[in-house]
Amino acid sequence: xxxxxxxxxxxxxxxxxxxxxxxxxxxxxxxxxxxxxxxxxxxxxxxxxxxxxxxxxxxxxxxxxxxxxxxxxxxxxxxxxxxxxxxxxxxxxxxxxxxxxxxxxxxxxxxxxxxxxxxxxxxxxxxxxxxxxxxxxxxxxxxxxxxxxxxxxxxxxxxxxxxxxxxxxxxxxxxxxxxxxxxxxxxxxxx
Amino acid sequence: xxxxxxxxxxxxxxxxxxxxxxxxxxxxxxxxxxxxxxxxxxxxxxxxxxxxxxxxxxxxxxxxxxxxxxxxxxxxxxxxxxxxxxxxxxxxxxxxxxxxxxxxxxxxxxxxxxxxxxxxxxxxxxxxxxxxxxxxxxxxxxxxxxxxxxxxxxxxxxxxxxxxxxxxxxxxxxxxxxxxxxxxxxxxxxxxxxxxxxxxxxxxxxxxxxxxxxxxxxxxxxxxxxxxxxxxxxxxxxxxxxxxxxxxxxxxxxxxxxxxxxxxxxxxxxxxxxxxxxxxxxxxxxxxxxxxxxxxxxxxxxxxxxxxxxxxxxxxxxxxxxxxxxxxxxxxxxxxxxxxxxxxxxxxxxxxxxxxxxxxxxxxxxxxxxxxxxxxxxxxxxxxxxxxxxxxxxxxxxxxxxxxxxxxxxxxxxxxxxxxxxxxxxxxxxxxxxxxxxxxxxxxxxxxxxxxxxxxxxxxx
Numbered sequence: 162x163x164x165x166x167x168x169x170x171x172x173x174x175x176x177x178x179x180x181x182x183x184x185x186x187x188x189x190x191x192x193x194x195x196x197x198x199x200x201x202x203x204x205x206x207x208x209x210x211x212x213x214x215x216x217x218x219x220x221x222x223x224x225x226x227x228x229x230x231x232x233x234x235x236x237x238x239x240x241x242x243x244x245x246x247x248x249x250x251x252x253x254x255x256x257x258x259x260x261x262x263x264x265x266x267x268x269x270x271x272x273x274x275x276x277x278x279x280x281x282x283x284x285x286x287x288x289x290x291x292x293x294x295x296x297x298x299x300x301x302x303x304x305x306x307x308x309x310x311x312x313x314x315x316x317x318x319x320x321x322x323x324x325x326x327x328x329x330x331x332x333x334x335x336x337x338x339x340x341x342x343x344x345x346x347x348x349x350x351x352x
Numbered sequence: 353x354x355x356x357x358x359x360x361x362x363x364x365x366x367x368x369x370x371x372x373x374x375x376x377x378x379x380x381x382x383x384x385x386x387x388x389x390x391x392x393x394x395x396x397x398x399x400x401x402x403x404x405x406x407x408x409x410x411x412x413x414x415x416x417x418x419x420x421x422x423x424x425x426x427x428x429x430x431x432x433x434x435x436x437x438x439x440x441x442x443x444x445x446x447x448x449x450x451x452x453x454x455x456x457x458x459x460x461x462x463x464x465x466x467x468x469x470x471x472x473x474x475x476x477x478x479x480x481x482x483x484x485x486x487x488x489x490x491x492x493x494x495x496x497x498x499x500x501x502x503x504x505x506x507x508x509x510x511x512x513x514x515x516x517x518x519x520x521x522x523x524x525x526x527x528x529x530x531x532x533x534x535x536x537x538x539x540x541x542x543x544x545x546x547x548x549x550x551x552x553x554x555x556x557x558x559x560x561x562x563x564x565x566x567x568x569x570x571x572x573x574x575x576x577x578x579x580x581x582x583x584x585x586x587x588x589x590x591x592x593x594x595x596x597x598x599x600x601x602x603x604x605x606x607x608x609x610x611x612x613x614x615x616x617x618x619x620x621x622x623x624x625x626x627x628x629x630x631x632x633x634x635x636x637x638x639x640x641x642x643x644x645x646x647x648x649x650x651x652x653x654x655x656x657x658x659x660x661x662x663x664x665x666x667x668x669x670x671x672x673x674x675x676x677x678x679x680x681x682x683x684x685x686x687x688x689x690x691x692x693x694x695x696x697x698x699x700x701x702x703x704x705x706x707x708x709x710x711x712x713x714x715x716x717x718x719x720x721x722x723x724x725x726x727x728x729x730x731x732x733x734x735x736x737x738x739x740x741x742x743x744x745x746x747x748x749x750x751x752x753x754x755x756x757x758x759x760x761x762x763x764x765x766x767x768x769x770x771x772x773x774x775x776x777x778x779x780x781x782x783x784x785x786x787x788x789x790x791x792x793x794x795x796x797x798x799x800x801x802x803x804x805x806x807x808x809x810x811x812x813x
Contacts, residue, residue, distance in 0.1 A: 184481075186512055206458030230458075275480070280459040281435060281510045296435075296510060347616055350717030351785060352805035 173308045180263040181256040181303030183221060186276065186296070191229060193246045193291040203241060204232040205283040205293050214272035214301055219259075221301040223252040223272045229293055231283065254301045268305035275300045355404050356381040360388030363538045370534045374525060380501075380533055382407045382522030390544050394735040398547065398663050401537065406498035406743060407521045416497060416519060419745060422752055423496040424689025425489065426515040434507040437517065439471060440490035441529055443501040443536035444662040445697070447487045449528055450474045473528070485514050493519050495695040498743050500662055501533060543659050547735045551775055554731045555704070556615055556724060557608030557654030560714040561588060561601045562639040562802060563647055564630065572644060575602040578629050585622045600647060602626065602637075604714070608654060612724035613782065619720070620806065627808040633801075640798035641684025641692065641711030648687040649712035653727050656704025665695040665707070667734035669742055671726060671770060673709045675763050675790045678756055679719065681798040684711055685754035694742065694751065715796045717806055722786020725779035726770060733773055739766050763790060 212225025226249045234241045254272070276298035283293045362368045373381050386399040397403060409415050420427045428434075435456075441449040451471040474483065490504035493516045503523035507515050525533070564573040575587035576599040588601035606618030630637075642648050653672075658664070673694065696708040707727075713719040730737065741747045741762045750758025767787045770776060776783065804811040 188511060202461060204458050204460040204462075276512075279435075279455070282433070283459055283461075294510070296512075298512075347613065347620065347717070347721065348781075350620075350721075350806060352716055352718060 170313045171310050172313045173310050175264075175306055176309050177304055178260075178307045178309070179302055180260040180268065180305045180307055181221075181270075182258045182301065183254045183256040184275070184298070184300045185252060185254040186298040187252060188281075189250065189295050189297070191246070191248050191293045191295060192286070193229065193231060193244070193293060195233070195285070195289065195291045196235065196242070196244060198235040199285065199291070200234045200236070200238045202231060202233050202283045202285060202291060205280045206230050207278045207280055207295065210274065210277055212272060212274065212299075214270045216268065216270050216303065217253070220253045220255050221270050221272065221303065223254060223299050223301065225250060225252075227278050229280070229295075231291060231293065233291075252297075252299060254299055256301070256303065259303075260307065263303075263305035263307050268303050270301060270303045272299050272301045274298070353382065353404055353408060355383035355385040355400065355402075357387050358384050358537070360386050360390070360541045360544065363541050366534065366538070369538055370530055373534050373537065374530055375522075377524075379522050379524050380503075380529070384537065386541060386544070388541075388544075393548070394544075395738050397666075397740055398735045399544070401500040401540065402502070402521050403498065403743075410497045410499060410502075410519060410521055415745070419496055419748070420493055420516050420519075422689070422745070422748055423492070424693050425493060425496065426513060428507055428515045428517045432507075432509060432515070434509060434517075436508040437469060437471075438486045438490075438506040438508070440486060440504045440506060441532060442490050442494050442504055443533065443540075444494075445491055445660055445665075445699070446536060447476060447490065448532040448536055450476060450478075450483070450487070482508065482512060482514075489514050489516060492693070492695070495662060495665070496693075501536065503529075540661070543661075546659070547661075547663075549658055549732050551728065551732045551778070552610050553657045554728055555608050555610045555656045556612055556728060556731075557606065557656070557704075557706075558615060558619070558652065558724065559603050559605050559654070559706075560619070560639070560651040560712045560720075561603050561649040562637050562712060562714055563600055563644055563649065564602065564635050564637055565644060567634055567636055572600045572647075573630075573635050574600055576600075578602075579626070584618075585626045601649070608656065610657075610728075612728050612779070613721070615724055616717075616721050616782075619714070623803075623806055623808055627803060631810055633810055636799075636801045637803050638798060638800075639712040639715040639802045640681055640796055641687040643683070643798040648691045650691065650708055651710045651712040651714060651723070652706045652708045653710065653724070654700060654704055654706045655727075655731055656700075656702055658704075658731055660697065660699070660705045662695070664731065664734050665697055666742065667730050667737055667739065668707050668727070669694045669709065670739035671730045671737065671766055672707070672723060674742075674751060674759050674766065675726075676710060676713065676719075676723070677751060677754055677759050678763050678790050679716075679792075679795050680711065680754060681715075681796050682754060683798050687711060688752050688754075694748065715798065715800075715802060715805075716789070718785050718789050719796070721782035722789070725782045726786070729770055729773060729775065729779065729783075732775070737769060739769065741766075767791070 207227050210227040214223050229246045231244045278295050278297040281294050286292050383404050384401040417427050437453040439451040451473050453469040453471050486506050493504050499521050502521040504519050505517040507517045579585050579587050587599040588603045604619045604622040606615050609615050697705050699705050713723045
């Protein structure tokens with residue numbers, strides 16, 4: 162019988178796991194140079210959102226772009242038109258959870274726009290430029306190879322049925338209190 | 353306004369309940385009085401859903417706004433920009449239905465005044481940050497107004513800020529709402545007979561916190577440098593500064609038990625164990641509500657073995673949270689209302705819940721022993737307890753402002769009521785000193801090392 166068949170043992174297995182994650186909500190104001198003779202902004206919306214994530218040191222960088230469509234009137238509100246303006250951005254998303262037990266070089270990062278860029282307000286500023294306020298939120302994840310230590314049981318998997326794994330042995334015990342009469346101690350505390 | 357009389361025997365006929373709960377105007381009956389054999393055994397608030405006076409007050413918009421603000425909630429006042437609206441149907445701690453306005457695809461200048469919105473029903477399983485926040489805020493708003501059920505409207509402002517727009521105890525109904533509300537009422541009625549429980553059925557747990565601070569420079573010592581994240585003595589998930597692995601709060605996590613004294617003993621043992629790791633007097637152990645700026649501490653009590661409802665939470669607010677106002681260090685008042693707001697709870701995966709309103713009572717062994725015994729008494733007997741002072745705005749205000757004089761007489765009455773309970777003698781040993789402390793003019797001192805009062809090394813004689 163080989164020594165791996167003997168007793169309860171541990172084995173390190175290599176697996177892929179989420180080793181980092183983060184989330185970031187942000188607001189951005191884009192200023193768009195308006196066409197001449199603009200009277201008012203009638204609406205604004207966002208299309209063609211594209212983005213990509215990569216790791217930059219301790220943070221995940223999401224780089225992307227979208228087009229802002231601005232519907233406006235001009236010539237004393239007699240005509241309307243839609244202007245299109247492409248915006249590029251870089252968003253640094255910090256990792257709120259990071260497990261350093263990851264094999265370097267095996268990580269992959271990904272991002273999801275939990276709130277795709279959304280226009281919440283558009284207005285003409287005092288200096289005549291158009292300001293478009295946008296909200297967006299990203300969730301990022303880093304997946305990498307990591308080692309997990311698992312308990313391995315001898316023989317067939319069926320053998321485990323009659324064993325009860327008692328997690329309590331891992332807990333630190335409240336040692337040597339036998340000599341104290343608990344009630345006396347507790348009664349003695351009267352502040 | 354008169355409460356609707358609903359015989360508890362009618363719950364077997366679902367249709368019957370539905371028909372009664374809906375008014376001829378197709379709105380929900382704003383107040384319900386349950387009639388049945390338990391009417392005599394329980395105090396009136398237990399057999400009343402949405403008490404009449406609470407409903408009347410909730411119909412006063414100015415009152416509603418000031419109460420919600422007092423309890424620390426953001427309320428919509430004046431003209432504000434909203435991106436989305438949620439309509440949330442709530443029965444006590446349960447969210448029954450949720451609707452969300454369709455998100456606009458575009459910002460339109462003409463839309464800013466339009467009020468008509470179409471709403472879509474959401475799956476309650478939708479578990480995003482925003483929906484979690486909306487659900488919690490809706491329940492909290494309803495609770496603050498002293499109601500049991502109603503429809504809460506929540507708005508989302510730019511910057512994902514949720515604000516309460518309205519709370520309506522007698523809303524217009526659709527078919528789904530009728531079904532859900534009447535189901536919830538029936539469920540409440542079915543649980544009524546079990547509300548009064550045997551003392552031994554109530555299992556208590558706790559996770560009081562303390563922090564450690566250097567006497568020399570007043571800087572915090574990171575709990576995470578000494579204690580594991582999980583464990584009987586561990587560090588809380590809150591982090592400090594930029595580094596998320598630096599966790600300053602120490603948390604005791606004694607194993608739950610149905611004996612409050614045993615729980616105290618387990619916490620004492622936890623502290624004993626911790627005191628072996630940090631022995632010197634150069635580091636202080638501090639507890640209470642806000643011993644160090646920016647780090648509000650909690651003394652959460654976990655309950656299992658009993659159903660959670662608003663009535664129980666209101667009883668805990670009265671019999672546990674109000675008395676602590678009498679002895680709290682005035683420094684801790686600023687913990688509220690962001691933390692320590694009335695009726696703060698969280699449902700636990702083990703099926704129970706934790707009551708989170710209290711500050712860390714670990715500041716005194718007498719309080720620790722007393723509050724846990726009182727928690728046990730209240731949890732088992734709340735259907736017969738009469739305290740309902742917190743319905744009054746002035747009492748709520750006194751609580752949030754830590755106005756000891758404002759609650760003194762009330763606290764005395766409430767303490768006397770607990771002392772008249774037939775199971776009081778069982779916990780008298782711990783409760784009598786506790787009530788004496790509450791009734792004295794003494795307050796705790798959050799700047800004092802708790803090891804000295806717990807007689808732990810290096811202070812142990």
